Amino acid sequence: MLWDKGSSMLRDHELSTVSKRWFSFLNFALLILFTVASTGVLTAMSLLASAVFRPLPYGHPERLVVVWETNASLQVGADDIPAAPATIMEWRSQQGLFTDVGAFVGAPVNLTGGGTPERLEGVRLTPDLFRLLQVSPLIGRTLVDTDANMAQPVAVISEGFWARRFSRGDVLGSRIRLNGRDHTIVGVMPDEFSFPIGIPLSPFMRAPRRVDIWLPIVWTPEQAADRGNHSYGVVARLHDGVGVSDVRAHLERIATERDRQLLPSQAGWRARVAFLTEELTATTRPICRSLPSERCCSSSARVPRAPTSCSLRCADASANCRFAPCLAPAPVTCCSRLQASHW
Numbered sequence: 001m002l003w004d005k006g007s008s009m010l011r012d013h014e015l016s017t018v019s020k021r022w023f024s025f026l027n028f029a030l031l032i033l034f035t036v037a038s039t040g041v042l043t044a045m046s047l048l049a050s051a052v053f054r055p056l057p058y059g060h061p062e063r064l065v066v067v068w069e070t071n072a073s074l075q076v077g078a079d080d081i082p083a084a085p086a087t088i089m090e091w092r093s094q095q096g097l098f099t100d101v102g103a104f105v106g107a108p109v110n111l112t113g114g115g116t117p118e119r120l121e122g123v124r125l126t127p128d129l130f131r132l133l134q135v136s137p138l139i140g141r142t143l144v145d146t147d148a149n150m151a152q153p154v155a156v157i158s159e160g161f162w163a164r165r166f167s168r169g170d171v172l173g174s175r176i177r178l179n180g181r182d183h184t185i186v187g188v189m190p191d192e193f194s195f196p197i198g199i200p201l202s203p204f205m206r207a208p209r210r211v212d213i214w215l216p217i218v219w220t221p222e223q224a225a226d227r228g229n230h231s232y233g234v235v236a237r238l239h240d241g242v243g244v245s246d247v248r249a250h251l252e253r254i255a256t257e258r259d260r261q262l263l264p265s266q267a268g269w270r271a272r273v274a275f276l277t278e279e280l281t282a283t284t285r286p287i288c289r290s291l292p293s294e295r296c297c298s299s300s301a302r303v304p305r306a307p308t309s310c311s312l313r314c315a316d317a318s319a320n321c322r323f324a325p326c327l328a329p330a331p332v333t334c335c336s337r338l339q340a341s342h343w
Contacts, residue, residue: 056276057192059134060237064276065244066200067091067101067234071268078203080272083234085219086227087269090254091236097247099239102129103217103232104196106206113177115165120178120212123196127216130156132237133195140172140187147186147216154216155183159191161212178213189214196233200279205233227266235276247273 058064068080069087083091083103092101104125111118130142138159147154155176162171175182194211201207223229238247251271259267 056198056280057135061277062275063238063240064133065236065238065247065273066276066279067236068202068272069230070270070272072270073268076204080202082202082204082230083232084227084230085224085232087271088232088234089224090258091234091251091271094250094254097239097242097250098236100128100132101234101236102126102132103234104129105217105232106208107215109178109213109215110180111176111178112180118165120161121208121210122178122213122215123208123211124215124217125195129195129235132235135189135193135195137187138190140185142187142189143214143216148218153178153181153183154186156187156189156214157185158189158194158210158212160210162188178215183215198280199233199235199276200282201233204230227262227269244273244275 055061067083069083070079070081074081082105085103088101088103091098094101102125104123107122107124109120109122111120125143127143127145127147135142137156140156142156143154155178157171162168166174171185171188174185176185177183195214197208197211238244248271251273255270258269
C-alpha cells in the first residue's frame with residue numbers, strides 16, 4: 001500500500017514536471033508568434049505609408065510607367081521579366097511615345113583603398129534616368145549621357161554614404177576605388193532619393209536594403225544588341241497626351257513585326273506597360289485588405305505573384321533568354337529549356 005502510494009506521488013510529480021515544461025514551451029512559442037506577427041504588421045503599415053500616403057520624390061510621377069518583358073511560352077512562375085538591352089534600345093527609339101526610357105540593375109561593389117574596405121549597395125543605370133525622374137542632387141551633379149563614354153568612371157553617392165564615409169566634408173572630385181578601379185565622385189543625392197527602392201521590381205530582380213552609390217551603365221555595341229540578357233528594370237516617362245493603351249498597342253505592333261525576323265525560339269516576347277502609381281497600388285492592395293478601410297486600394301489593382309528565388313539562364317543557347325536573380329525564398333518552377341544560374 002505504501003509502495004502504491006509512493007508510486008502515485010512519483011507519477012504525479014513527473015506529470016507536473018512535464019506539464020510545466022510543456023506550458024513553458026507553449027508560452028515561448030506564443031511569444032515568438034506574437035513578435036513575428038507584430039513585426040509583420042509594422043512592416044506592412046510602413047510599406048503602406050511609403051507607397052500610398054507618402055508622395056513619390058519624382059517630378060510629375062503620374063506620367064511615369066514601368067515596362068517589363070513577358071513571354072507566355074516560358075513557365076517561370078512570374079509574368080514580369082527584366083528587359084534585354086536590345087529591347088530597351090528598341091523602346092528608346094519610340095520618341096513619339098516616351099520622352100525618356102531609363103534602365104537600371106543592381107550592382108553591389110567593393111570599396112577599397114583608403115579607410116576600411118566596405119561592400120556597397122550600388123545601382124547601375126542609364127544616365128538619363130535622373131533626368132527622366134526629374135530629380136536634383138544635394139550637391140554637385142547627377143549622371144549625364146557623356147558619363148557612359150568617359151575613360152574616367154564617375155559615381156553619384158547617397159547622402160547617407162557621404163555622411164558615413166566622408167563626414168559630410170568636401171567630396172566632389174574625390175576618387176574612390178570600386179572593384180579595383182578609381183571612380184570620381186560628381187554628386188550627392190539627398191536622403192529622400194533612394195532609387196530603385198520604392199519602385200516595383202520584377203520577381204527576378206534583387207531588392208536592395210539601401211542604395212549607397214549610382215554608376216552609369218556602359219554597354220558595348222554587342223551588349224546593346226543582346227536580346228538574351230534579361231537583367232534590367234525599365235522606367236519611362238510618357239509624352240503628354242499619350243496613354244498606356246496607346247503604348248501597349250504600339251509596342252504590340254513592333255513585337256509582332258520583330259517576330260517575323262527572328263527565329264521561332266527567340267520570338268514571343270511582349271511588353272507589359274503600367275503606370276508606376278498603379279503598380280504601387282497593386283503592391284499594397286493585400287495590405288489594405290487587412291485594414292479597416294480599403295479606400296487606398298483600387299478594386300481593379302493587380303496583385304503581383306509571389307517572387308521566386310533563383311536566377312535563370314537558358315540551357316539551350318538558341319532559346320536566347322537569361323534572367324537576373326532575386327533573394328526571395330520561394331522556389332521557381334523552371335521550364336525544360338532553363339536552368340538555375342548566378343547573377
